[in-house]
Amino acid sequence: MMIVHNRWIKLCALAAFVLAGLGACAPTPQTLVEPSSMREIVGTNEPFASENVYFVLTDRFVNGDHRNDQRDQGGPNRTFDRPTPGAPPGKTDNIGYLGGDFKGLLDNADYIAEMGFTAVWLTPVVDNPDEAFTGGDPARWDTSMSDRGKTGYHGYWGVNFYKLDEHLPSAGLGFAELTAGLKQKGLKTVLDVVANHGSPSFTMPVDQAKYGELYDKDNRLIADHQNLPPEELRPDANPLHRFYRAERDLVQLSNLDDRRPEVMEYLVGAYTQWLDQGADALRLDTIGHMPHTFWAEFARRMRAHRPGIFLFGERFAYEPEKIAEHTLVENGALSVLDFPLKKAMGEVFENPDSDYRQIEVALFLKGGPYRNVYELTTFYDNHDMPRLNASDEGFIDANHLLFTVRGIPVVYYGSESGFMRGTQEHQGNRNYFGSEGIAGARQSLVREKLMRIAKVRRDTPALQRGVQVNIEFNGHRAAFYRVYQQNGVAQTALVLLNKGNAPERFAIGAMAQKGRWRSAIDGRERQIDGPVELTVGPHDVEVLLRNAPITSPALLEALEGDG
Numbered sequence: 001m002m003i004v005h006n007r008w009i010k011l012c013a014l015a016a017f018v019l020a021g022l023g024a025c026a027p028t029p030q031t032l033v034e035p036s037s038m039r040e041i042v043g044t045n046e047p048f049a050s051e052n053v054y055f056v057l058t059d060r061f062v063n064g065d066h067r068n069d070q071r072d073q074g075g076p077n078r079t080f081d082r083p084t085p086g087a088p089p090g091k092t093d094n095i096g097y098l099g100g101d102f103k104g105l106l107d108n109a110d111y112i113a114e115m116g117f118t119a120v121w122l123t124p125v126v127d128n129p130d131e132a133f134t135g136g137d138p139a140r141w142d143t144s145m146s147d148r149g150k151t152g153y154h155g156y157w158g159v160n161f162y163k164l165d166e167h168l169p170s171a172g173l174g175f176a177e178l179t180a181g182l183k184q185k186g187l188k189t190v191l192d193v194v195a196n197h198g199s200p201s202f203t204m205p206v207d208q209a210k211y212g213e214l215y216d217k218d219n220r221l222i223a224d225h226q227n228l229p230p231e232e233l234r235p236d237a238n239p240l241h242r243f244y245r246a247e248r249d250l251v252q253l254s255n256l257d258d259r260r261p262e263v264m265e266y267l268v269g270a271y272t273q274w275l276d277q278g279a280d281a282l283r284l285d286t287i288g289h290m291p292h293t294f295w296a297e298f299a300r301r302m303r304a305h306r307p308g309i310f311l312f313g314e315r316f317a318y319e320p321e322k323i324a325e326h327t328l329v330e331n332g333a334l335s336v337l338d339f340p341l342k343k344a345m346g347e348v349f350e351n352p353d354s355d356y357r358q359i360e361v362a363l364f365l366k367g368g369p370y371r372n373v374y375e376l377t378t379f380y381d382n383h384d385m386p387r388l389n390a391s392d393e394g395f396i397d398a399n400h401l402l403f404t405v406r407g408i409p410v411v412y413y414g415s416e417s418g419f420m421r422g423t424q425e426h427q428g429n430r431n432y433f434g435s436e437g438i439a440g441a442r443q444s445l446v447r448e449k450l451m452r453i454a455k456v457r458r459d460t461p462a463l464q465r466g467v468q469v470n471i472e473f474n475g476h477r478a479a480f481y482r483v484y485q486q487n488g489v490a491q492t493a494l495v496l497l498n499k500g501n502a503p504e505r506f507a508i509g510a511m512a513q514k515g516r517w518r519s520a521i522d523g524r525e526r527q528i529d530g531p532v533e534l535t536v537g538p539h540d541v542e543v544l545l546r547n548a549p550i551t552s553p554a555l556l557e558a559l560e561g562d563g
Helices: 014-022 102-107 111-114 175-184 261-276 294-303 320-327 341-350 357-363 392-402 436-440 445-458 459-465 553-562
Strands: 002-004 040-042 053-056 121-122 159-165 188-193 198-202 214-215 221-224 253-255 281-284 310-313 410-411 465-472 476-487 489-499 504-508 515-519 524-527 532-536 540-546
Touching: 002 489, 002 524, 014 040, 040 253, 102 111, 102 175, 102 410, 121 261, 159 214, 159 261, 175 188, 188 261, 198 214, 294 320, 320 540, 341 357, 357 465, 392 410, 392 445, 392 489, 410 445, 445 540, 459 476, 465 540, 465 553, 476 504, 476 553, 489 532, 532 540
Parallel strands: 002 040, 053 121, 053 410, 121 188, 188 281, 281 310
Antiparallel strands: 040 476, 198 253, 214 221, 465 476, 476 489, 489 540, 504 532, 515 524, 515 540
């Protein structure tokens, strides 16, 4: 009998694959029985489920090469170092480029890998305009959806999807060299890609070079908004308008027309190029702004080029049924960023008196709308929303949960030290981190505790792909199992979380599993022969591991009901 939480999982994972990903922090699961005689229990066989992801806004991470800063670019609409107007005294934000680049990222790859991360998600690397935007509403402190005076430092204003933005590479260090260098550090590359829009395209007092324009791989102009509002475009009459919809979408951004085959061909050609240069997975921006038919075809084309590639999208919605649509096979079988769980994590970890029950409701372990909850990418903040506004203890508790519950964890740069906590865009959310930020983070207790739990997940197949069975989510306490049994390999993790200020004593009764267990946190072993009581300190976690098939009748029954 098999309990598998994804009808469409790839059934090619072997025990050797699991064993190869293990390190010294966790006991190695052993081949115990003939596979045919062991019940299979697995949440997902998606290979990318093994990854811990660190998300960097490349321009704001580290400036490793000042020669590519382009400090004189843009003339009167300069692109480098543009402090956001209206900042209160002592506060900073910036809407210009600040110099972060491939060299700064690669030079600090060890800093990322030593935390237990195995993949780096980069913001888009494609060419963006060479001036600050003069249209739209003024970008000022504490505003949103306002772009006047802003630059494409973030990478999402593409004008040539085949060409690297000149602020990122250095001599001998293009994208291919970056991905190869990251791999040498044990880090895969997740590339952020955009398909629904290009650069801001209208409302400029005078039409600006590159804005609203699109270039092909030979750097030929193939589309131009011509500073016209969308309603005045004539896609069927003017060849330069054919890539765009004659209707508005996001602020002044050009609205690429998903219905036209030439748009699909352009995007597929561009992104397969970056795959060929070493991208391992793709994050798909703003997927809710294009129809499911487009994403199903785009996913088919990406997978045809790179079989098995992991694709996860951003649908900025907190309603599970909205983001779950994208996970269905007929809609492309994408993974998605788990916004409902993000919302629950903010409510719980920003408020010390909150209840873990809010997290349990958002997990959707049973009967939820998702194709497979174990393949969702999980997070508690990012570049498009306020950073987690929590104490150090709140960040520590959030990471303990993030790296042990179902899903693939993503951490935004700087959150390992509570950097710019509580701030949104145009308030410091995207501030420059740099060498000072890294040095400060190395002294942070938040980072110290994150390193511990991230390495445990990195080395523990049960936390990467095991089925989750909840024992308790109540008040400051959470307890659950993650169970993985496949191809003769068995591992169970018992996770105990305490987000309170006092020690908590957990009693595991009917679902206690007898056997020899070892702590993945401190390495100590214990024999469990029946109901057991375990104490977890304030704002701490315990992960006990057992490498043998499940025999507890109550736990087997719970797993059966979960299947």
